[in-house]
Amino acid sequence: MTRRMFSREFKQEAVELITKRGVSMAQASRDLGIHATVLRRWVRAAEADGPSAFPGNGKLTPEQEELRALRREVTKLKAERDIFKKGGRLLRQGPAVMFGFVAKHRGVWPVSWMCDALGVSRSGFHAWLTRSRSARELRDEELSSAIRASFLRSDRTYGARRTWHDLLEDGYTCGLHCVERLMRQAAFKARPKRRQPPKDHGTRSVIAANVLEREFEANGPNQKWVADFTYIWTAEGWLYVAAVIDLFSRRVVGWSMSDQMTSQMVTDALIMAIWRRGRPKELLHHSDQGSQYTSEPFQRLLADHGITCSMSRSGNVWEFKTVRASGLNDPGDHSKAQNAAMESFFSSLKTERVRRKTYRTRRQARADVFDYIERFYNPTRRHSTIGYLSPMTFEERAMKA
Structure with missing residues (x-):
């Protein structure tokens, strides 16, 4: 019997199916046709090694172990670079604004990395999370709910200006820039015009004849x-x-x-x-x-x-x-x-x-x-x-x- 082999990409997707999307181990085993023991081994490897999981067959050599450590360090440095790209402008603003950035991006980078990069304390961030909310935050939440309702009523086609007019008609008092800000935070975008697919600028040449000739039937697998x-x-x-x-x-x-x-x-x-x-x-x-x-x-x-x-x-x-x-x-x-x-x-x-x-x-x-x-x-x-x-x-x- 031929041993089945799976690519690194397949293993990563199978692990995320179980760990991030709520599919049980037994169900995933049935759906993918892979024994649950194998899936558990993949999950443990992903939890232990993170992005470096599934490097290939065999044990890692000392050089590979060193390379893995370097890759982890590079991953953290890249994350800090990206944090500064997105949040560097916040360094001149108050801690509350930086804490808001950390809260918004907790699903992207670890909290400790962001706090270190922005120069704020983790204890301060967690204390900020438990504080009572300001009047502006409560107002933004109310407007955000109305903006979402307007956006969904339009089948996700309205931009900020049309949404703003919906809010005014519903009796809300707010400015266009406020609506733009809240829609940007919620990632609400008007449905764009149909995009042109990307161009393929690669060089073409006749490599092989059309052997198939539209004969789309096969007598057995792998023919x-x-x-x-x-x-x-x-x-x-x-x-x-x-x-x-x-x-x-x-x-x-x-x-x-x-x-x-x-x-x-x-x-x-x-x-x-x-x-x-x-x-x-x-x-x-x-x-x-x-x-x-x-x-x-x-x-x-x-x-x-x-x-x-x-x-x-x-x-x-x-x-x-x-x-x-x-x-x-x-x-x-x-x-x-x-x-x-x-x-x-x-x-x-x-x-x-x-x-x-x-x-x-x-x-x-x-x-x-x-x-x-x-x-x-x-x-x-x-x-x-x-x-x-x-x-x-x-x-x-x-x-x-």
């Missing part, structure tokens, strides 16, 4: 994989999601997410698929001719594992990506038909999950995509192409047949 990536908008900017699908069961066998559109992202998705599927033989991998897939690292990975490369023909490849990312529907686009299985998955992801959410951070989007793939799409979602079974159920029945 034909298709791959592509898409974009998800967050308040921090674009999050790129790369995926690899097995055409036999339509199961997502590999994925990766990044804040940059790089060849490393699609390479990581393929590496995850290879690990999870036990390094399959006689495999066809199909993608478009994007610069990420024609890159030297990605092509070398295919060659090293004996994977046959297939690519959609050039011609409106990027125009198709623009159509897809902007949410338009163009069934006549030829390149869409070239990788219809991937487009079906991305359409399901966005329709059933992404477009119903507003992501303030890339972290939130990553967690939601992970949840959709590993806890819904693969184990649960019924797929019309495979007789309305879930991909995992379809594979399990095929193995028993």
